[in-house]
Amino acid sequence: MSLIEARGLYKTYELGSNKLNALDGVSLTIEKGEYIAIMGPSGSGKSTLMHIIGCLDTPTSGQYLFKERDITSLSDQELARLRNAEIGFVFQSFNLLARLSAFRNVEMPMMYAGRSRAERERKVSAALERVGLTGRRNNKPNELSGGEMQRVAIARALINDPAIILADEPTGNLDSRTGVEIMKLFDDLSRQGNTMILVTHDAGVARHARRIVHMVDGRVDEAAGSRPIATELLAGPLGDTGPSASPAPAPRPPTPDLRPPTTGH
Amino acid sequence: MKFLDLIRTALAGFRSHKMRAFLTVLGIVIGVMTVISILSLVQGMNASVEKQIQSLGSNTIMVAKATFGMGHIDVDEVSKRKDLTVQDAEAMTQLPAVKMVSPVKSRQIGSVNYRGRKATQVEVDGVNADYEFVGNYPVESGRFITRDDYLRRASVCVIGSYLVDNLFPNEDPIGKLLALGNSRFLIVGVLQSKGSFLGQSMDNVIFIPFTTFELSFPKAIGFGGLFGMQIQVMSRSTEQIDDAVDQIRELLRRRRGLTYDKPDNFGINTQDTIRDIYKNITGVAFIVMIAVAAISLLVGGIGIMNIMLVSVTERTKEIGLRKAIGASSQNILLQFLTEAVILSGIGGLIGVGLGLGIAGIISAVSPLKAAAPIWTIFLGFGFSAAVGIFFGIYPANRAARLNPIQALRYE
Numbered sequence: 312m313s314l315i316e317a318r319g320l321y322k323t324y325e326l327g328s329n330k331l332n333a334l335d336g337v338s339l340t341i342e343k344g345e346y347i348a349i350m351g352p353s354g355s356g357k358s359t360l361m362h363i364i365g366c367l368d369t370p371t372s373g374q375y376l377f378k379e380r381d382i383t384s385l386s387d388q389e390l391a392r393l394r395n396a397e398i399g400f401v402f403q404s405f406n407l408l409a410r411l412s413a414f415r416n417v418e419m420p421m422m423y424a425g426r427s428r429a430e431r432e433r434k435v436s437a438a439l440e441r442v443g444l445t446g447r448r449n450n451k452p453n454e455l456s457g458g459e460m461q462r463v464a465i466a467r468a469l470i471n472d473p474a475i476i477l478a479d480e481p482t483g484n485l486d487s488r489t490g491v492e493i494m495k496l497f498d499d500l501s502r503q504g505n506t507m508i509l510v511t512h513d514a515g516v517a518r519h520a521r522r523i524v525h526m527v528d529g530r531v532d533e534a535a536g537s538r539p540i541a542t543e544l545l546a547g548p549l550g551d552t553g554p555s556a557s558p559a560p561a562p563r564p565p566t567p568d569l570r571p572p573t574t575g576h
Numbered sequence: 577m578k579f580l581d582l583i584r585t586a587l588a589g590f591r592s593h594k595m596r597a598f599l600t601v602l603g604i605v606i607g608v609m610t611v612i613s614i615l616s617l618v619q620g621m622n623a624s625v626e627k628q629i630q631s632l633g634s635n636t637i638m639v640a641k642a643t644f645g646m647g648h649i650d651v652d653e654v655s656k657r658k659d660l661t662v663q664d665a666e667a668m669t670q671l672p673a674v675k676m677v678s679p680v681k682s683r684q685i686g687s688v689n690y691r692g693r694k695a696t697q698v699e700v701d702g703v704n705a706d707y708e709f710v711g712n713y714p715v716e717s718g719r720f721i722t723r724d725d726y727l728r729r730a731s732v733c734v735i736g737s738y739l740v741d742n743l744f745p746n747e748d749p750i751g752k753l754l755a756l757g758n759s760r761f762l763i764v765g766v767l768q769s770k771g772s773f774l775g776q777s778m779d780n781v782i783f784i785p786f787t788t789f790e791l792s793f794p795k796a797i798g799f800g801g802l803f804g805m806q807i808q809v810m811s812r813s814t815e816q817i818d819d820a821v822d823q824i825r826e827l828l829r830r831r832r833g834l835t836y837d838k839p840d841n842f843g844i845n846t847q848d849t850i851r852d853i854y855k856n857i858t859g860v861a862f863i864v865m866i867a868v869a870a871i872s873l874l875v876g877g878i879g880i881m882n883i884m885l886v887s888v889t890e891r892t893k894e895i896g897l898r899k900a901i902g903a904s905s906q907n908i909l910l911q912f913l914t915e916a917v918i919l920s921g922i923g924g925l926i927g928v929g930l931g932l933g934i935a936g937i938i939s940a941v942s943p944l945k946a947a948a949p950i951w952t953i954f955l956g957f958g959f960s961a962a963v964g965i966f967f968g969i970y971p972a973n974r975a976a977r978l979n980p981i982q983a984l985r986y987e
Contacts, residue, residue, distance in 0.1 A: 367900060367980050388904045395902020406897045406984070410592040422581045423902040467901065 312379050314474060314506060315341040315364065320373035322359050322529075333359040334370065335529035341508065343474075346501040348509040348517035351526030358479070360526065361510045365398050365477045366390050378474065395423050399468025403480035405460040407452040407467075413439065413459075414448040417466045424471055438466040442496065458489035465496060475506045482516055494519050577907050586914040589887075600883040601923030603876030604963065608927025608956045609934065611869040615955075616935040616948035618858065618865070623947050625854050628778075629847055631770065633712050635675075635817050636847065637809040639668075639824060643843035644853055657841045658832060659804040662786075667827055668809055673820035676810045678707035679786050683793055688782070690743040690754060698739065699781045700756060702789025710810045713783070718750045718765030721785050725764075729787040733761040736779035737769040756782065757792045772943065817846060873959060876923070877967035884916055884971035895975050896983025909976035916968025917961050924960025928953050 322334040333356050341347060341364075351357040362368040363375060366382055369390075375382045377397065385393065400406075407416045417438055421431045439448050442462040452460055461481060468476050478497065482490030498519055501507045509520055517523050525532040577585075590597040638644075642654045665679045681702040688698045707713065708720040715734065725732050733754060740749055753760045761784060770778035784792070811820035821844050828842050888895070895908055903911075932953075935946035 362981050365900070388906065391899065391902055391904035391907070394900060400900050402897075402984070406893065406900075408894055408897070410588060415588075419898070420901045422577055422585070423898075423904075423907060425578055471902075 313340045313376075314343045314345075314378060315339070316374075316376040317363070318374045320360070320363060320370040320375060322356075322363065322368070323371045332529050334363070334373075336373070337526075337529070337531055339524060339531065341475075341506065343506055344504055346498075346507045346519070346521045348511060348520035348523045349526060350511060350514070350517045350523055351532075352512055355526040356529040357510050357512075357526045359529075361477060361479055361508075364475075364508065365400060366394050391423075395420055396471055397474040399471070399473040399476040401461070401464050401468050401476065401478035401481045403483040405452070405457075405464045405484070407460055407463055409452050412449045412451055413444060413455065413463045413466075416452070416463055417470055420467060420471050434470060435466075438470050439463075441469070442466045456489075457485050458492055461485065461489075461493050462496070465493075465500075469500070469505075475508055476500065477508045477510070479510045480513070480516075481509070481511075482513070483511075490516075577903075577910070582910055582914050583918070585911055586918050589915050590919070596883065597919060600880055601876070601919050601926070603879040604873065604920050604923030604960045605876075605927045605930065607869060607872030607876045608924050608960050609930040610872060611865070611959075612928050612931025612948065612952055612956050613934040613938070613946075614865050614868075615952050616932065616946040617938060617944055618861065619949060619952070620935075620939060620945040620947040622858065624945055626851075629850050629854070631712060632847055632850070633810070634814045634847055635811040635820075636710065636712070637811065637817065637820060637824065638845040639664075639807040639809060639828070640843050640845065641804055641841075644845045644849055660807055660842065661805070664828065664831060665807045667831065668807065668824060671820065671823040671827060673811050673816040673823050674809055675812045676706040676710050678704045678710045678808050680707070680711075680806045680808050681786065681789050681793075681804075682806075685756065688739070688743070688754065688756065690752070693743045693745075695739050695742040695780065697780065700789070700793070701781060701783050702786040702793075703783050704786050706810075707783065707808065710808045713770075714768045716766045716768045718763070720765055721783060726785045726787055729791060730785060731759050731761045731788060732764045732785065734765040734767060734783045735763055736767045736777075736781040738777040738779035739782065740766055754782075756784070759788075759792050821846065869959075873963050876920070876960075877963040880916055880920055880964060881967040881971060884912060884968055885974070887915075888912065888971050888975040891975075892978060892983045892986040895978050896980050896986065899978070899980035900984060905976040908978075909972045912972035912975045913965065913968050916972065917964035920964030920968075921957060921961045924957045927960065928956040931956065 317337060317339045320334045320337040320339075321332060324331045324333060335356070337356070337360060339360075349357050349360060359368070363370055363382075366377065366385075367390075369375075369383050369385075373383075377393070380393075382390070382393070394400075407413075408419075411419075414435055417435045418431050421434065426434075436445070436448070439445055442465050444459060444462050444466065447455060447459060447463075452463070455463065461484075465476075468478075476497075481497070482493055485493060494516060497507055497509070501521075507520070509516060511517050639660060641657045641660065660679075662679055665677050668674055668677045679702070683700055685698045685700055687694050687696045701707075703711065703721065704726050705721055705723045708715065713720070713734075716737065718734070720734055721732065724730070733756070735749060735754070743749070743754075744752065749763045749766060752763050754763055755761075761782075767779065767781070767783075772778060809820065809824065811817045824844055825840065829840065832841065834841065898908060898911075899905075932948055935948060938944060939946040
């Protein structure tokens with residue numbers, strides 16, 4: 312069975328008498344261990360899709376199965392528990408709590424999971440080491456660089472060993488060099504077997520993924536292709552290419568930018 | 577989320593806003609401080625009044641023209657009542673449940689002088705020999721008024737220790753002559769000190785024989801004028817006090833020829849009567865105090881609610897993030913509620929501390945004595961925590977109900 316199976320998702324917002332379909336019948340399957348990018352311009356519905364995949368929101372209609380569980384029927388509390396255990400969020404603006412140290416920020420999801428202090432200490436230290444921030448554990452976000460903040464956020468996303476890591480424009484607030492480092496970290500995480508979902512409008516970010524789903528006007532753009540574009544890049548056994556392989560130039564996917572711009576809001 | 581983690585999370589919230597947290601709880605601090613200081617002063621007063629009431633003796637009965645009490649005495653009707661008489665007092669000595677009886681008449685004298693020294697507002701009481709026991713006035717030195725003094729209408733007196741201190745600081749008063757009204761009285765004894773009550777010395781008294789009093793001060797005035805002569809009775813034991821009261825009532829009704837359908841035209845008072853009067857007075861004070869406390873806690877609570885609402889708005893993004901990483905609505909509710917309760921609880925503790933301090937200072941510099949039983953402390957703390965829950969629930973609920981997606985987008 313697939314990790315994520317979405318069939319005919321609709322998300323409808325009522326704006327006065329108008330109905331706006333932010334999602335207009337999206338179907339998507341994601342397997343365990345996949346590295347996928349959801350691409351599209353603003354207003355394409357990619358954020359709405361991300362919220363539903365991340366169990367922050369439920370569709371107006373359609374079916375969403377996460378690990379074969381129907382999410383649409385879950386209560387608020389059950390959704391919270393699911394997010395806590397199965398989904399690691401990485402945000403564009405990092406979303407660290409300014410008054411907490413790096414350690415305490417990473418620790419937070421474990422507190423909501425009700426883990427003991429000893430276990431938290433052990434796992435948070437390991438997670439900080441994994442993102443290369445062992446020496447910065449007691450620093451507060453305002454004492455960290457942008458790249459370091461995003462690493463803390465990634466450590467926080469990993470801390471409960473989630474089924475998917477969901478990153479929303481993870482390099483959007485970073486300079487290009489730091490962005491490359493963060494993407495390298497994502498590539499490593501993917502190679503280690505994590506299921507990664509990138510949500511981005513940046514083709515440079517998206518091409519790190521092995522499959523790109525293009526969204527336009529609330530639908531998956533089949534014409535642009537929901538195809539595995541970077542597979543050839545990472546050809547061969549997974550992970551064997553080493554860290555240097557990922558930033559290598561890749562053929563640009565068929566240009567989504569050529570479409571006429573959607574009416575702005 | 578574990579309880580300790582909840583508290584840790586809440587505390588982290590204040591550390592970054594120390595000044596704001598302090599100002600938020602100031603209302604609670606002041607409210608609790610007021611309540612605790614007043615409460616401990618009232619408690620201290622209650623204790624000293626209770627001591628006074630008990631010093632009357634649990635088997636003491638005071639018969640007067642009316643029942644002691646507040647506010648509900650018809651002065652005209654009472655002043656028309658028949659005075660008690662010495663014969664009434666003598667008749668009471670024959671009652672089976674009665675041990676001793678003394679007639680009492682009182683008046684206040686503006687000043688008593690002795691060789692250039694002066695004591696003011698002195699109470700002079702006319703009593704008999706048994707009053708030493710009926711009124712519980714043991715003698716420190718010399719002797720009390722005797723039956724012989726009473727029968728001979730002797731011009732002798734027994735004085736309280738306040739008068740000794742003020743009129744005879746360096747000499748033995750016994751054997752000295754004291755001018756009261758138009759006569760001179762030989763001091764034959766000094767009473768043991770009874771201490772002071774609400775800053776008023778209880779030892780500013782002079783006892784003279786009842787018979788002599790009637791000669792020297794024939795005209796009754798003031799409070800004594802309304803109540804006239806009183807008869808103080810001691811029952812044989814504490815257990816027999818109710819019997820004694822019944823027997824006295826029956827005796828007086830018979831002597832006054834009251835038919836069964838007429839109410840008593842006299843009053844019989846015991847320790848309980850006086851305690852009831854006191855409770856009536858302090859009951860009103862207590863209600864006023866509770867009202868003041870309630871208002872200040874209300875104001876403090878509104879302050880907390882106000883700041884919590886600001887804090888929820890300010891931390892919208894944090895709430896969104898917490899929900900995204902797995903906090904349930906209940907977690908968020910508890911987090912904000914815990915913050916409110918810890919804030920108000922700390923305010924309550926500070927208030928209790930300051931209140932006790934103020935009560936301590938007042939009792940150090942004034943005659944009022946403070947006493948704070950342990951329950952006042954728990955009361956202060958408990959009430960402020962309850963205020964925290966009550967006024968925290970609305971902002972906390974608002975935080976809990978935030979939509980995580982919108983909250984995350986909030987800037």
